[in-house]
Amino acid sequence: MPTATPIVDTHVILRDGDKVLLPRRGGPADSYGHGRWHLPSGKLDAGEPLTVGAARETLEETGITVDPDYLRQVHVVHHHQAPGEERLGFFFLATRWEGEPVNREPDKCLDLRWFDVHDLPEDFIEYPAAGLYGYLKEAESPTFHGWPEQ
Numbered sequence: 564m565p566t567a568t569p570i571v572d573t574h575v576i577l578r579d580g581d582k583v584l585l586p587r588r589g590g591p592a593d594s595y596g597h598g599r600w601h602l603p604s605g606k607l608d609a610g611e612p613l614t615v616g617a618a619r620e621t622l623e624e625t626g627i628t629v630d631p632d633y634l635r636q637v638h639v640v641h642h643h644q645a646p647g648e649e650r651l652g653f654f655f656l657a658t659r660w661e662g663e664p665v666n667r668e669p670d671k672c673l674d675l676r677w678f679d680v681h682d683l684p685e686d687f688i689e690y691p692a693a694g695l696y697g698y699l700k701e702a703e704s705p706t707f708h709g710w711p712e713q
Contacts, residue, residue: 569641569649573617574604574691576637576656576698577627577664579677583695584664585684586624587674596688598673602654603627604691617655625675626665633659638697642690643709654694 577584586603588596605620607613614631621629634655642650664675678684680699683692693708 567649569651571607571613572604572650572652573607573613573620574602574652574654574694575617575621575629575634576602576654576695577621577625577660578656578680581680582677583680583683584625584627585676585678585687586666586672587676588671588688589669589673590671599686599688600676600678600684601688601691602695604652613653614655617653621657621660622667624666624668624672626662626667627657628661629657630659633657638694638702639705640690640694640697641705641707641710642693643707643711644690650690652690652694654698656698 585600587600603621603624607616614634617634618629618631621627635658637656638654640652642652644650666672666675690708693706697706
C-alpha cells in the first residue's frame with residue numbers, strides 16, 4: 564500500500580459566548596460547498612506550523628487577528644473526500660483575538676455571520692461541521708468523516 568499523503572487543513576472557531584462566526588462559501592457556483600456555511604479555514608502551506616497557518620487563514624478571510632499562541636487545538640477530523648483524497652483537519656479555538664469580522668474575500672465568501680452554537684445552520688458543510696460538533700461535544704478522539712464502512 565502507498566503511504567497516505569493527506570492535505571492538512573486548519574479551521575478556527577471564533578466564539579463570542581454562545582455565538583460562533585461562520586463564513587458562507589462563495590466562488591464559482593459549481594465549487595465545493597458553494598452557498599453553504601463553514602469555519603474560517605484553509606490549507607496549510609509547506610513549512611508552516613499549524614497555528615501560524617490557522618492565524619493566517621483567519622486574518623485573510625475575516626480580518627480578525629489571532630496570535631498563534633492563543634489558538635488551542637480542540638479537535639481533529641480525518642476526512643475521506645474521495646478515493647485517493649483524504650484530509651486531516653485540525654480545529655483550533657481562538658481564546659483571544661483582535662478586530663471585528665469583515666469579509667476580506669468577497670470573491671470567495673458570500674457572508675459572515677454569528678450563529679448560536681445551539682442553533683447552527685442546516686446548510687453547514689459536513690466536514691467542518693464534524694469538527695465543530697466534535698469540539699462542542701468535547702470529544703477526546705478524532706472524528707472520522709466520509710470514510711466507507713470498513
